[in-house]
Amino acid sequence: MQIPYTIEERPETGLNNSKLGIWVFLASEVMLFGGLFSAYVFLRLAAPEGDFAYWGSKLNVPLATLNTLVLISSSVTVIMSWASLKLKDFEKYKLYMGLTLLCATIFLVIKYFEYTSKFHHGYYPSSSNFMAIYFTLTGLHGLHIIGGMIVMTYFWLPAGNKLWHTDPEHFTNRIEIAGLYWHFVDLVWIFLFPILYLL
Amino acid sequence: MSSDQHHHEESFIQKYIFSVDHKTIGLQYGITSLLFLLFGFGLMMVMRWQLAYPETPVPIVGWLLGETGILLPEIYNSLGAMHGTIMIFLGVVPLAVGAFGNYMVPLQIGAPDMAFPRLNAASYWSYFIGGVIMLSSFFMPEGAARSGWTSYPPLSIFESGQTIWLIGMVFLITSSLLGSMNIIVTIVQLRAPGLSWWRLPLFVWTQFVTSFLLVLAFPPLEAAAILQLMDRVAHTSFFLPSGLVYAGATVDVAGSGSPLLWQHLFWFLAHPEVYVLILPAMGIVGEVLANNTRKPLWGYSSMVYASVFLGFMSFIVWAHHMFLTGMGTAMSAFFQTTTMIISIPSVVILTSFFISLWGGRIRFNTPMLFALSFLPMFGIGGLTGLPLGIGASDIHLHDTYYVIGHFHYVVAPGTIFALFAGIYYWFPKITGRKMSEALGKLHFWPSLIFMNGIFMPMFIQGLAGVSRRMYDGGEIYAHAQDVLQWNEFMSISAFLLGAAQVPFIINILISIFNGEKADRNPWQATTIEWSAPSPPVPHLNFEGDVEVYRGPYEYSVPDAETDFLPQTEK
Numbered sequence: 029m030q031i032p033y034t035i036e037e038r039p040e041t042g043l044n045n046s047k048l049g050i051w052v053f054l055a056s057e058v059m060l061f062g063g064l065f066s067a068y069v070f071l072r073l074a075a076p077e078g079d080f081a082y083w084g085s086k087l088n089v090p091l092a093t094l095n096t097l098v099l100i101s102s103s104v105t106v107i108m109s110w111a112s113l114k115l116k117d118f119e120k121y122k123l124y125m126g127l128t129l130l131c132a133t134i135f136l137v138i139k140y141f142e143y144t145s146k147f148h149h150g151y152y153p154s155s156s157n158f159m160a161i162y163f164t165l166t167g168l169h170g171l172h173i174i175g176g177m178i179v180m181t182y183f184w185l186p187a188g189n190k191l192w193h194t195d196p197e198h199f200t201n202r203i204e205i206a207g208l209y210w211h212f213v214d215l216v217w218i219f220l221f222p223i224l225y226l227l
Numbered sequence: 228m229s230s231d232q233h234h235h236e237e238s239f240i241q242k243y244i245f246s247v248d249h250k251t252i253g254l255q256y257g258i259t260s261l262l263f264l265l266f267g268f269g270l271m272m273v274m275r276w277q278l279a280y281p282e283t284p285v286p287i288v289g290w291l292l293g294e295t296g297i298l299l300p301e302i303y304n305s306l307g308a309m310h311g312t313i314m315i316f317l318g319v320v321p322l323a324v325g326a327f328g329n330y331m332v333p334l335q336i337g338a339p340d341m342a343f344p345r346l347n348a349a350s351y352w353s354y355f356i357g358g359v360i361m362l363s364s365f366f367m368p369e370g371a372a373r374s375g376w377t378s379y380p381p382l383s384i385f386e387s388g389q390t391i392w393l394i395g396m397v398f399l400i401t402s403s404l405l406g407s408m409n410i411i412v413t414i415v416q417l418r419a420p421g422l423s424w425w426r427l428p429l430f431v432w433t434q435f436v437t438s439f440l441l442v443l444a445f446p447p448l449e450a451a452a453i454l455q456l457m458d459r460v461a462h463t464s465f466f467l468p469s470g471l472v473y474a475g476a477t478v479d480v481a482g483s484g485s486p487l488l489w490q491h492l493f494w495f496l497a498h499p500e501v502y503v504l505i506l507p508a509m510g511i512v513g514e515v516l517a518n519n520t521r522k523p524l525w526g527y528s529s530m531v532y533a534s535v536f537l538g539f540m541s542f543i544v545w546a547h548h549m550f551l552t553g554m555g556t557a558m559s560a561f562f563q564t565t566t567m568i569i570s571i572p573s574v575v576i577l578t579s580f581f582i583s584l585w586g587g588r589i590r591f592n593t594p595m596l597f598a599l600s601f602l603p604m605f606g607i608g609g610l611t612g613l614p615l616g617i618g619a620s621d622i623h624l625h626d627t628y629y630v631i632g633h634f635h636y637v638v639a640p641g642t643i644f645a646l647f648a649g650i651y652y653w654f655p656k657i658t659g660r661k662m663s664e665a666l667g668k669l670h671f672w673p674s675l676i677f678m679n680g681i682f683m684p685m686f687i688q689g690l691a692g693v694s695r696r697m698y699d700g701g702e703i704y705a706h707a708q709d710v711l712q713w714n715e716f717m718s719i720s721a722f723l724l725g726a727a728q729v730p731f732i733i734n735i736l737i738s739i740f741n742g743e744k745a746d747r748n749p750w751q752a753t754t755i756e757w758s759a760p761s762p763p764v765p766h767l768n769f770e771g772d773v774e775v776y777r778g779p780y781e782y783s784v785p786d787a788e789t790d791f792l793p794q795t796e797k
């Protein structure tokens with residue numbers, strides 16, 4: 029049995045099932061990070077004058093700026109990988125997807141150095157409310173990066189991309205969905221960067 | 228998503244355990260959640276024993292509670308917290324959305340399955356794991372959570388058992404998110420040709436709104452759970468203010484957090500959750516009423532608008548649970564106003580149901596009896612809520628047994644009765660056999676009487692000022708002395724209510740094998756699920772293509788040959 033509109037779009041909505049599904053999922057993700065952002069605002073307003081700014085100054089802005097650039101590049105490469113599939117160029121797809129995964133790895137490595145340098149200086153989540161929310165938000169964001177990497181690695185490896193050879197349209201759709209998720213994860217970082225590092 | 232290998236034999240495990248057929252998954256949800264409801268009810272009976280006969284050994288299960296067989300205060304707190312958690316997150320929501328939503332939504336919209344069958348199975352198993360984690364907490368050295376289902380900090384940060392509760396909740400939340408995403412996509416994408424939005428049965432509409440509430444309200448609770456987990460495990464102080472004293476000593480944390488933050492995040496979920504508990508129930512009642520009055524539902528479109536409006540409003544009333552926290556009069560005034568506004572759509576729905584009865588040729592079968600009694604019971608629950616939504620009267624009533632009485636009228640004789648109605652109504656579709664009417668009535672009448680026997684006196688006690696969550700039921704308070712005698716009456720009602728479920732259990736077990744055979748449309752109903760065989764075809768539901776020609780409730784149409792016109796008939 030085939031579920032209708034798995035690949036082709038339903039005319040009235042202009043969407044296939046997975047596309048609508050990922051939008052609904054992302055809406056719930058917005059609420060998840062939205063909840064944590066409001067916690068940040070709540071705690072910041074309640075904190076003693078200057079407390080958040082003081083602890084915020086302990087973070088490494090140049091490294092985070094570099095990380096922002098890395099993530100933005102990965103957003104570009106993930107679009108390119110999807111576009112390559114649309115142009116039926118499977119080798120290019122492999123290249124761009126590989127680059128995306130590389131960027132994601134670089135991001136995590138830089139994040140790792142940031143974390144360890146904090147621990148090295150004796151800054152832990154329990155040090156202050158700022159550090160607590162910093163580690164919670166970036167940690168959760170990091171988990172989202174890892175989740176995305178797992179999915180994209182699967183589609184990069186032969187086990188996942190053999191669908192291309194049997195049903196290219198379906199495979200292209202999956203990459204599009206993965207890309208939408210990846211853009212969202214980038215977008216979260218674009219919010220995190222200023223509120224944690226710059227404000 | 229699916230396989231093309233449809234006609235091969237499925238192994239037992241594929242068919243019954245890791246099935247991706249929405250009907251099997253719906254049944255798995257149904258059976259698991261009914262067992263959890265029974266278990267959560269059992270916990271409550273132990274608590275009611277303590278309240279009626281303080282510090283005497285509990286019969287039958289006493290040996291589980293230690294040598295004396297007496298329920299100890301810490302365990303009382305655990306049982307209370309777990310009763311609330313289990314009833315809501317492992318009982319009613321999985322039954323209303325997981326079981327009924329899963330089984331009936333695809334059938335009622337003429338679809339072969341849910342949009343994402345494998346995600347559907349994942350959602351059930353995530354629920355199952357969450358349930359196992361919750362249950363296992365009783366056997367952990369720390370014991371089960373004991374900070375109430377609301378888990379208010381600071382207490383919840385220090386009390387034992389809470390970590391495992393939080394981990395269990397993460398699984399339950401994930402399950403709900405996956406399930407409700409699936410329902411939304413299914414309803415938008417998989418409606419059969421001709422089934423426009425205004426031809427959807429009320430039940431589908433309520434599932435649609437419910438799923439939006441779950442998708443949008445649960446994540447903030449997940450966020451809150453993560454923060455609480457950090458407070459417990461990484462010793463952060465999101466919810467702990469500076470200079471907090473616990474057990475006689477100042478707590479050594481960074482401080483400057485806020486317990487109110489938890490309450491805001493928690494109730495941002497937990498108020499919409501109330502509508503998650505009630506909307507599917509209203510949907511079921513709508514189906515049963517239309518079918519057994521043999522009339523179209525009166526005000527169908529206003530009820531749809533009311534449900535959608537209810538959904539929106541339920542996101543901006545949460546702080547009516549926090550009038551007593553000192554959050555300020557401006558906040559109180561705002562949330563008091565929104566609360567009064569949100570009562571309007573509920574009244575619209577209830578009124579439409581009542582008017583729908585007018586002039587109907589009512590068939591008093593078991594599903595109808597349960598659906599009919601939903602109306603006054605939910606009415607009592609709703610009306611008693613108004614004084615809680617007004618800041619001034621809430622000062623007196625907050626955290627008393629009045630609150631317990633109020634919301635139980637909504638969820639127990641309200642939602643649970645509607646769910647019973649749904650089980651009796653759709654049982655023939657699911658099994659191909661009808662349930663016994665005699666046993667059904669033997670289930671209904673005592674349940675109705677004893678439900679009221681338990682919850683009505685709670686209003687009396689609450690108005691007298693008896694607090695909830697009290698191990699001794701209020702014995703040490705002078706102001707409670709005049710109303711304490713009700714405790715025994717309520718507890719006996721609770722035990723008899725338990726006994727009244729025996730005919731129900733017997734009925735299910737007997738009817739599966741020996742019930743009167745039912746054809747595909749035993750209730751002469753109009754909606755689409757009744758044009759599928761009973762039980763529906765595995766993995767397909769319908770034998771051929773489904774096409775829809777008319778609205779959901781065309782009963783007693785003038786000049787028609789029968790008193791019902793199925794949606795799938797030209």
Ligand code: HEM
Nearest residue numbers: 271307308311314315319375376377638639695696697721
């Ligand atoms: C029909 C059987 C039921 C009975 C006899 C019953 C009885 C009670 C009683 C006496 C309490 C108050 C305990 C205390 O404050 O010490 C309570 C609490 C509660 N019940 Fe029920 N209940 C029933 C069904 C339900 C259902 C169906 C739900 C939810 C869908 C539910 C949700 C709750 C919640 C959330 C609490 C508050 C727990 C807390 O204090 O944290 N109950 N119940």
Ligand SMILES: [Cu+2]
Nearest residue numbers: 498545547548
């Ligand atoms: Cu509320």
